[in-house]
Amino acid sequence: MTERYTVISADCHAGADLLDYRPYLESKYHEAFDAWAATYVNPYEDLLADAADRNWNSERRVADLEADGIVAEVVFPNTIPPFFPSASLMAPAPTREEFEQRWAGLRAHNRWLADFCARAPGRRAGVAQILLNDVEEAVREIRRTREAGLSGGILLPGAPPGSGVPELYSEVYDPIWGACAELGIPVNHHGGSASPPLGEEPAARAVFMVETTWFSHRALWHLIFGGVFKRHPSLNLVLTEQGSGWIPGVLDMLDYYHGRLVAAATKASTAESKFGSGLAESMGKGPSQVWRENCFVGASFMRPHEVPLRDRIGLDKIMWGSDYPHDEGTTPFSREGLRIAYAGLPSEEVAAMVGGNAARVYGFDLPFLDRIAARIGPTVAEIAEPLKEIPPEATSPAFALGGSVRVW
Template sequence: MTDDGMTPSAMPAWDGPERYTVVSADCHGGGEINEYRAYLPSRLHEEFDAWVRHYEVPYPDLLGDAGKRNWDSDRRLRDLEDDGVVAEVIYPNTVPPFFPKASLTDQPPAANAGDLKLRWEGLKAHNRWMADFCAKTPGRRAGIVQVMLHDLDAAIEEIRWAKEAGLTGGLLLPGTPPGSGLVELWNYEHYKPLWQAAEELGIPVNHHTGSAAPPIGDTLTDKVVFLTEVSWWAHRAFTHLIVSGTMDKHPELQFVFTEQGTAWIPEECRRLDYYWHRMGTAVGSQEYEWGHELVASMELKPSEYWARQCHVGASFQRPAEAALRYAVGVDRVMWGSDYPHKEASHPFSREALQLTYNGIDPAEVAAMVGGNAAKLYGFDLDFLAPIAAEVGPEVAKVWQPLRPEDVPKGAAKCPAFVGVPGVQP
């Protein structure tokens, strides 16, 4: 259905190709645990061998055939092409050497300095594996470099290496949750060297949901609390990067907020703009007393920083979120499948795209499902066009509403299908 719930009229004139070039701005991958050994310094091989003997895979979807989707290059390429996707941005997924859990969602405080050093070597091994993995399919994978924030000099050295190594996905910015011992992102002077390096290198700064939440326990209640709050913790980075002056002082830096939903953005921009206005003009108020100096020092209001420097990695975007595209910015939205996670739109991405983007001008859809990500991450659309011509979703089909009988069995796993009759209430 269209934004107003009506059946779409005739599709607007479209002089583009018959199929969309789809770039998933949110995929995940990593090496099988033993693959990382070759990427560690030889001095650590014996220690790695001892560690891996006692290592147990903590996530069922990293086992067996499902796990292979993370590191089997040919399998992965087939899966994505079957799903209508021709290129991808790859966030981490597997567990790096010496880590207890996946590094995307958990960088716990080290037990001691030696443990911290080991985990850093493990992350670097992952980065080098990722560079080789992306090189297997030139022009179709943008790998993201991981760093730790405990040693900024080492982090900066690593992102410089990543730029040279061809990891075009940019930097994965870890969260700084309470209790982590890390300096909060709103401390500009502390992180200034990192922002300067990222701006100089011209790389995007990605913030994925998961890493900003405080540590949780293992009870069912802990897990439900995590699920209901994890995105909120991630959203805070947007505010912190504004109030710190980071966006103001580094206007060329581009920030990506991925797998955090889309609907929160217009409301958060309105809320922050309201406070900016009060802090700037409401003489005599508490807001003015505490905030006028900071607001007066900045060039823009929060919604304008969003429009200039921010993007949303819109994983399995819902129809209601697509209806907010003008408030978010059509040029800011980057669709993602979240492959190979349980909630991913794979293998139903063609239907998910049709459900979400039917009745929307194809020029806007082309931007949101591929063009925006290609521009930010440096994919060559001309290079991808022949592949998309073979496997991409048909523009004319995406324009049409998804019929209830065409909703695939098993679609309930993916949030994109929430509210579809017969799928979920």
């Protein structure tokens, strides 16, 4: 163990400034892009503020992350891709007429992201974007982006009720899973991307906060019960910014239903037998075993109440993230965020959760990053010291724990 931790943020966000996407679009879309951009009103205040350039200013970003003790990052999208009404994580499902332009917009983002990652060699794993409406096009884009240098895998779009695309357990997506498995890149499912539209009533935002992580969790049981990991045993699924404390309980629940339905299928006279028919053959291994072999969690700013569950979640599964540059992220207090979560733990466990696991999942060159961490990484002694005072300027939920109050 070295004197400093090699910290890789498994949850960061970036994207181009709106007009800077134009050169990355195929020329046949330039006229439509100009018309769209001329009337577009950005709905996000943080993308209009002076700090917005943290999304695309490579030099500022490296400096910010290094000041925070972070040597590398997994880069999810954040800004508005061409022809989208809002950030792609939150954009409503497109109409059939919008599909072509939306695809062009995502390809432009992916091209921009490849260039952005190349500006910090070995320190950024960019996550490519796809749509689910055209599986063949998705597979082409997966292969193209991997060849272009994006090593973060793909961002799996949500398929909320009413989305108009098949559910994630559908075998229609097998070519997507197969391509990712073949290329050795993960399928990432990010929190906030799978909720159905809730309208504009006053309660909508509160209901969204209560339900949004649950809708994101659905990808786990859809892919498990859909037999995806039996057909593609080397595929990795990463669930990011959805918390981690829920995992042991959900795995217990999934194991219960799996056992119950498989057993019921052997008793043709029961009313429940039809629910388990064919399940054992199509799934193969049970949910907990699939989790152990194929799944990971981008736990982001792990909360103190989640840390005691680390053995049940799997120490080799947990990947810390700062959520830079979001307000709910830990920047510029990531060292304090690490201390409030991990102080007092064995240093080898901390090293795995803050960087080692992410290096393995996303293919980072750990010896290369270790050399950078020797200069800017937080020290083992620093993170071992319990945090006694929360920085007053901190805005992350990582610091929202007070006394014995549990923050979900």
